[in-house]
Amino acid sequence: MHPLVKLVLILVIVVVAVVVWGRVMGRKDPDRELVGLTDTVRARVSREISAGHTINAIKIYREATGAPLADAKRAVDGWFVPGRGPGVRDAAASFTEGRLTREARARISELILGGRREDATSLYAEATGASATEASAIIRTWDTTQDY
Structure with missing residues (x-):
């Protein structure tokens, strides 16, 4: 193979590697917190x-x-968004089916805002009969600003 062809081939491989590396690692601004x-x-x-x-x-x-x-x-x-999310019971359905009262929802939001997600998960599971995994998924993305 001609040396010039080898050089071009090597350059193309390096450029492709740099582009792929950039896409995989994402663009990161080191000054942004x-x-x-x-x-x-x-x-x-x-x-x-x-x-x-x-x-x-x-x-x-x-x-x-x-x-x-x-x-x-x-x-x-x-x-998980209430009303969506495969494999996880919906918090809104729990409320409409009578399994999660307004008081329980308010208490769950208080616990989350207080940094007590484990207690909120337990309360949700106890109030709705959800499994620990389902309750954890719901509490992990619980939006305390919404009225479920």
Whole structure:
């Protein structure tokens, strides 16, 4: 093979490797501080998903966590939003079926705001009969600003 062809081939491989690396690792601004998944961020993501704005939800998730696009998409696709979410009982259905009273919902929100998610999970499971996994999934994305 001609040396010039080898050089071009090597350059193409290097460029492809750099592009793939950039896509996998995502664009990260080292000066920007990430806020993480706070309750406010969770609420914003839930609202965007509920409104059918999945792309905006992914964008909010990435801005908060710095996650690569593929990871953010997976997280948002698996996000539990009341009224949606495969494999998890819906908090709104629990309320309408009489399993979760207004007082219980208010108490769960208080516990979450107080940083006591484990207690909120236990209360939700006890009040609704949900499994620990289902209750944990619901409490993990519970939006304290919504009236379920």
